[in-house]
Amino acid sequence: MNVLRLLVVGTLLHAKQISRSPFEVAIALVVPVVQATLAVHLFRAGGEQHRLLEAAVGAGVMGVWSSVLFGSGGAIQNQRWQGTLEMIMLAPRRPVLVILPITIATGVTGIYALLATLLWGRFLYGIRLDFAHPAAFVVAAVVCVIALGMFGLLLAATFVLMRNANALANTLEYPVWLVSGMLVPITVLPSWTGPLAAVLPTTWGARALREATSGGPVWPSLTICLGISLLCLALGGFALTYVERRARAAATLALA
Amino acid sequence: MKTLRLMTVGGAIAYRALFNWTTPGMFVGTLLVGPLFQLLFFAYLGRQLQVADDRFYIVGNAVLTASLACVFGGTMAVANERRFGTLGHVLLSPRSRTAIFWGRVIPYAGNGLLIAVVTLAVGALLLGLRIPLGALPGLFLAMAAGSLACGFFGLTLGALGLRFRDVWVVSNVSVALLLLLTGVNVPAANLPGWMVTVGHFLPITHAAEAARRLAAGDGMAAAAPALGQELLVGAGYAVAAVALLKIFEVESRRRASLDAL
Numbered sequence: 158m159n160v161l162r163l164l165v166v167g168t169l170l171h172a173k174q175i176s177r178s179p180f181e182v183a184i185a186l187v188v189p190v191v192q193a194t195l196a197v198h199l200f201r202a203g204g205e206q207h208r209l210l211e212a213a214v215g216a217g218v219m220g221v222w223s224s225v226l227f228g229s230g231g232a233i234q235n236q237r238w239q240g241t242l243e244m245i246m247l248a249p250r251r252p253v254l255v256i257l258p259i260t261i262a263t264g265v266t267g268i269y270a271l272l273a274t275l276l277w278g279r280f281l282y283g284i285r286l287d288f289a290h291p292a293a294f295v296v297a298a299v300v301c302v303i304a305l306g307m308f309g310l311l312l313a314a315t316f317v318l319m320r321n322a323n324a325l326a327n328t329l330e331y332p333v334w335l336v337s338g339m340l341v342p343i344t345v346l347p348s349w350t351g352p353l354a355a356v357l358p359t360t361w362g363a364r365a366l367r368e369a370t371s372g373g374p375v376w377p378s379l380t381i382c383l384g385i386s387l388l389c390l391a392l393g394g395f396a397l398t399y400v401e402r403r404a405r406a407a408a409t410l411a412l413a
Numbered sequence: 414m415k416t417l418r419l420m421t422v423g424g425a426i427a428y429r430a431l432f433n434w435t436t437p438g439m440f441v442g443t444l445l446v447g448p449l450f451q452l453l454f455f456a457y458l459g460r461q462l463q464v465a466d467d468r469f470y471i472v473g474n475a476v477l478t479a480s481l482a483c484v485f486g487g488t489m490a491v492a493n494e495r496r497f498g499t500l501g502h503v504l505l506s507p508r509s510r511t512a513i514f515w516g517r518v519i520p521y522a523g524n525g526l527l528i529a530v531v532t533l534a535v536g537a538l539l540l541g542l543r544i545p546l547g548a549l550p551g552l553f554l555a556m557a558a559g560s561l562a563c564g565f566f567g568l569t570l571g572a573l574g575l576r577f578r579d580v581w582v583v584s585n586v587s588v589a590l591l592l593l594l595t596g597v598n599v600p601a602a603n604l605p606g607w608m609v610t611v612g613h614f615l616p617i618t619h620a621a622e623a624a625r626r627l628a629a630g631d632g633m634a635a636a637a638p639a640l641g642q643e644l645l646v647g648a649g650y651a652v653a654a655v656a657l658l659k660i661f662e663v664e665s666r667r668r669a670s671l672d673a674l
Contacts (some may be wrong), residue, residue: 183582192587195598202603324442332448341457350537 160254167258168256171241175228181266181294187221187272190277197282210286213278214362218363220270221305222333230326232256233317243410252401253310254396260313261306268302293376294369300379304386308358312313314396330407339363358385381400393394419508420516427490429522444528448478452536455598458460465600472540472552472628473597473621473672479525479560480591480617486521487567488584490514491658492574500575504662511655518564525560526553532547541667551636556642559620562647566616568654577659590615597621616650618645 175181184240193216200212236242243256278284288294314338316325335341336350337359343351361382369377404410452474459470491514495502502514503619530553537544544552553674570587574580578639601609612618627631664670 180579180582183579184585188589191586191593195593198593198599198603199462199464201457202464202599205462324436324439327443328446328450331447331454333448335454335457341454341461345457345461348652 162252163250163254164258164261168261168265169253171262172355175262176341184271185220185224185266185269188223189216189371192216192219192275193274194281196285197278208371209278209282209284210288211367211371212340213274213284214271214366215363217271217274217358218301218339218366219334220274221264221267221302222265222339222359223330224270224313224335225260225263225305225309226326226329227331228266229260229306230316232259232263232309232313236265237410246401246405246410251394252397253390255311255399256313257390260309261303263309264306266303267305268298271298288370289372290369290375294366295373295406297362297365297369297379300383301366304358304362304382307386307390307393310393311396312402314393319401333357333359336360337363338367356385358382358389361385382396415512416509416512418520419512423513424516424519427517428486430523433598434443444482444524445531446526448474448532448666449535450483451478452532453539456536456540458522463614464603464626467540467542468628469600469625470598471536471540471597472533472624475529475536476556476559476621476624477591477597477601477617478532479522479529479556480563480588483518483521483525483560483585483616484565484567484570484588484591486524487518487569487654488571489572490517490521490568491571492580510658510662514568514654514658518561518568521567522557522560522564523565526557527554529560531612542628546631548627548630552624554618555624555636555640555643557628558604558623558643558647560641560651562616562620565647565650569650572654572657572661575658577667584656588641588660593615594618595621614646614649616643616646619646 193213194215196212198207199206204214233242234244236259238359246252248255275286279286329351336343336346337352337356337357339359341353343360346354361378363377365378365382367373403412430668449487452471455474456467456470459465462468491500494503504510506513533552533556536542566587567584570580570584573583577583594604594608595615596604596609596612597617602611619639619642623636623643626636626639
């Protein structure tokens with residue numbers, strides 16, 4: 158119970174902190190809407206008017222991924238720059254329980270992108286929000302955000318080991334959008350991308366949301382998404398413990 | 414001659430200073446691999462939706478990839494001086510600030526050109542696009558014009574940084590808008606009229622059009638008007654940047670807010 162409280166309070170705290178950054182807020186407000194507008198016009202140009210809702214959802218999931226990628230990837234580095242990393246690591250809890258709320262908070266922030274693209278599509282382009290499985294869509298969105306937050310923990314733990322983590326984060330945005338089938342169906346990609354797509358939780362999360370939107374078996378995709386994310390959480394937890402011990406031993410916790 | 418030296422040597426030193434934190438890994442990851450995946454993303458999306466052929470997406474996105482380095486570079490040329498507390502020293506210089514800041518844009522434009530060339534080459538190889546050999550010099554010119562226009566566009570945004578606190582929001586949003594408004598990913602015929610009109614005043618729009626004509630084998634004569642328009646847009650932003658820099662410099666001195674962040 159205490160652990161759950163820690164996770165919920167921590168997530169709310171970090172979500173509030175992110176929402177105090179004018180830069181984060183402005184980017185989160187505008188960029189997903191631009192992406193959604195682009196997707197809508199592209200789908201219209203391709204004569205796929207019946208798939209506009211799918212396009213808006215896809216653009217929203219792209220926004221969630223961007224938020225998790227940049228937020229979680231830089232989670233530990235940001236704490237270090239703010240001078241709060243030592244305090245976090247000194248907390249009488251396992252590091253994974255202290256960092257996980259940060260990465261889930263980036264997913265929660267990203268869910269704005271999903272809401273914004275849907276509302277934008279509804280009010281500006283008159284896209285009817287006729288979800289095939291409305292209740293499943295809400296569940297899928299919540300599970301997807303939590304799952305991506307867990308995946309974010311693995312990113313946070315591994316990125317901190319790399320000197321060029323920023324470069325990796327910048328590089329990973331479009332490949333994951335592409336390979337996960339957020340807007341482009343995986344079937345049109347070269348066959349070698351299939352195994353890559355299969356191990357990414359983003360693929361299954363995007364698929365679950367698409368199936369809840371246009372019809373299809375939502376729950377198997379969502380279960381796989383959650384399963385892979387739990388595995389990422391476990392790996393991230395091990396990596397984080399290793400990084401923390403190494404940094405304490407070498408006295409480099411506060412060093413960039 | 415002295416002004417030319419100031420522009421080239423000053424620009425090169427400032428470029429090195431502002432990029433002192435980078436490493437080959439960061440450069441390749443952020444400026445070469447990322448834009449290549451952007452090209453692939455839109456090329457596959459275009460294929461799937463059958464909005465336009467591969468040439469449309471590969472050539473258009475290759476030209477657009479220059480914008481990342483050029484817009485952010487141009488913005489950094491002014492905004493980072495303020496952030497690092499060195500803007501006052503630059504403005505105390507007895508030399509022309511116009512020459513100093515225009516000189517800053519040139520290395521970033523060169524950087525953008527390199528990115529565009531690499532992205533076009535790799536994208537065309539990966540997706541099997543054949544470009545007539547005779548079109549290559551013209552394509553180089555179109556990409557150079559697009560990069561230069563983007564650099565001056567970034568400098569204009571950077572000048573706004575003398576007045577507004579968080580200019581990076583403007584830069585990030587502008588780069589996202591270039592994806593939509595330049596007609597690189599959605600053909601102009603499928604965009605609302607006002608978006609097309611706005612696109613005409615943005616960098617990349619005309620350079621991408623010129624590059625597509627050249628890649629289609631239409632020849633330099635067909636591409637020249639669009640190329641001229643791109644240069645005109647670039648020149649417009651160069652003038653706008655200098656005017657804004659001048660206005661905000663005077664205003665900052667008057668209000669003693671030059672180094673206020």
